[in-house]
Amino acid sequence: MLRVIVRTVAALVIVELVLQGVAYLAWRRIWIGPDGGVDPNTVLMVGDATVAEDGVATQEEAWPAEVQALLRAQHPSLRVVAGAAPGRDSQAVLVRLQEQLDAERPRFVYVRVGREDLRRGEASIVRDDELRGRAGPFRVECRTWGIVRDAIRAVAGAAGTDPTGIWHAGAVIVEFGEEGRFRLGPATGTWRTVGIGAEITLPGAPVAVVTITRTARGIDLTGEFPGGHLSLEPGAPAGDVVAAAEASLARGEYAEARWMLATAAEGAPADHGAIASLAALDLREGRRDDAERRVAMLREAAADELRALAPLARALLALGQCREAVDVASRAPAEAWSDPVFANAMRAMPDAEQRARRAERLAAAPAPPVVTDAERMRRRAVLRANLVRLVELCRFHGAEPILLEPEEEPDATGACEDCASVTGATILRGTARRSALRALVHADLTKRLGG
Numbered sequence: 001m002l003r004v005i006v007r008t009v010a011a012l013v014i015v016e017l018v019l020q021g022v023a024y025l026a027w028r029r030i031w032i033g034p035d036g037g038v039d040p041n042t043v044l045m046v047g048d049a050t051v052a053e054d055g056v057a058t059q060e061e062a063w064p065a066e067v068q069a070l071l072r073a074q075h076p077s078l079r080v081v082a083g084a085a086p087g088r089d090s091q092a093v094l095v096r097l098q099e100q101l102d103a104e105r106p107r108f109v110y111v112r113v114g115r116e117d118l119r120r121g122e123a124s125i126v127r128d129d130e131l132r133g134r135a136g137p138f139r140v141e142c143r144t145w146g147i148v149r150d151a152i153r154a155v156a157g158a159a160g161t162d163p164t165g166i167w168h169a170g171a172v173i174v175e176f177g178e179e180g181r182f183r184l185g186p187a188t189g190t191w192r193t194v195g196i197g198a199e200i201t202l203p204g205a206p207v208a209v210v211t212i213t214r215t216a217r218g219i220d221l222t223g224e225f226p227g228g229h230l231s232l233e234p235g236a237p238a239g240d241v242v243a244a245a246e247a248s249l250a251r252g253e254y255a256e257a258r259w260m261l262a263t264a265a266e267g268a269p270a271d272h273g274a275i276a277s278l279a280a281l282d283l284r285e286g287r288r289d290d291a292e293r294r295v296a297m298l299r300e301a302a303a304d305e306l307r308a309l310a311p312l313a314r315a316l317l318a319l320g321q322c323r324e325a326v327d328v329a330s331r332a333p334a335e336a337w338s339d340p341v342f343a344n345a346m347r348a349m350p351d352a353e354q355r356a357r358r359a360e361r362l363a364a365a366p367a368p369p370v371v372t373d374a375e376r377m378r379r380r381a382v383l384r385a386n387l388v389r390l391v392e393l394c395r396f397h398g399a400e401p402i403l404l405e406p407e408e409e410p411d412a413t414g415a416c417e418d419c420a421s422v423t424g425a426t427i428l429r430g431t432a433r434r435s436a437l438r439a440l441v442h443a444d445l446t447k448r449l450g451g
Contacts, residue, residue, distance in 0.1 A: 012144055019143035038398040041077045043068075043445065044106035046093050047113050047404070050437065051084035063438040070442050075449055081106065089116035090386035091123040097390060101397040108448065109394045110428075110441055112404035114412025117383040121375065125385045245277060257281065272301060272311035280318040291319060302328070380411045387419035402444065404437065405429045 045051050045064045068080035083100045085092075090113045101109075117123045245260040258281060264274035275294050282291035295315045301308035309328055316325035371379075387403065394401040403420065405427050406412045420427050430440040 016142065016144045023143060038107045039079075039105045040107050041075070041079055042104055042106040043078065043080045044083050044100060044104055044109045044399070045080060045441075046097060046100065046109065046111050047084045048088045048093075048116050049084075050115070050406070051082075051110075051112050051404075063435075064441075066438055067442050067445065070438075071445060071449070074446075078449070084112075087116060089113065089120065089123040090383050090390070091117075091126055094126045094386050094390050094393070097393060101394065101399060105397070106399050108445070109399045109401045110404055111387075111390060111401060112406060112437075113387070114383055114406045114409050114415060117386075118376075118379050118409055118411050121371070121379045123379070123382050123386065125382055126389055245274070254281065254285070270301075272298060272305075272308045273314075276311035276315040276318070279315040283318055291315070295319060306331075376411060380415050383412060383415040384418045387415060387425075388422055391419060391423040391425045400426075402426045402428060404440070 051064065064080050064082050064084075068078060071078050081100075081104050083096075083104070088096075093111070093113050097109075245257040245264075258278070261274045261278045261281065264271040265278055275298055279291040279294040279298075282288070282294065295312070298308055298312040298315055302312045309331055313325045313329035316322075316328060391401045391403075403416050403425055405416045407429060416427055419425060428440050428444055430436045
């Protein structure tokens, strides 16, 4: 009898250890590990407004898309993914990068950050838990009992929880749309919108109907189903949803891009950048009346909110109303006349008028706040630390990071050089002018791809 008890206990211990090992491997894969190799034909561009070019009508007109077009003859399968957004500092870029690397699997990552870190000083050093996404710490619990408990609940008809703890890691949306996909642990699930709700399908679990809410962050699906309480959202601000939509536009996925933009535009609060992008998309599809209606919405919003001025200027630029776009951009809380919206609107104007408008804006610009030497060095140290983490993260995922050094910001230049001295990362030196950046990246990619 004693021998039977000992063997039973030993078997249960072995089963428990196996379950703990499976759960740990799954958690580690979600937490820090990539689940595949790189795509040799994918290039990812991340950074701030100098990469995103918020002033152009669509990202197809931005310089990263022009680089892809220039290389298309020699490398027809090359894909340049626009992963930047205006106003993004090193902290925002780094937190978002984990998901971008996981979704795109780029071979090369071009990075240009530093301007927002040094001008605003709002960035902080990214912690480990911010890079680990939603996985959270590994939970140690009795998983054998979890299987027994769930079996009892299943017989009783109650919703159980995953005993391995895999599903508790949290979900990440990997494809937007009325029929979308999300990743939950090692499994990939789908949803399909049904009225104001959605049907969630996940391997190993019955179909569950959940509520769906559109927010400024994207989409939030919340409900109870086998696997626990599930909340799906992009895990990024609306600007990232807009950037993802622009990337879909560059790939010709217009329906998916429209759905993503509508998600952000109809959220609470509405994302004005998404409304401007929708206006540009309406024009592309020949729906000028809809575009003008969206511009009217932005005009109404701009009467009360200064942050709506730059999106309004971008929408006016898409409509071809360059002079009004310049006037609106001049009133926007931009840092200088080189702001992308203002600069792109100026291109269509005569040189003499451009010079006059630039002089007016520089004269009207408020004096920048005084930054002490100690604060300046703190901002530079934060930028350097985040750049080092960024390089390490790219290499962990098998991608080669290339830093685009912002020469107009001496402290950003110093931070890039400090990072390169520690990590050995490649630095490309160039100005913020779109033609210079385009030529710089085009020449570097041509050399790297052998074209």
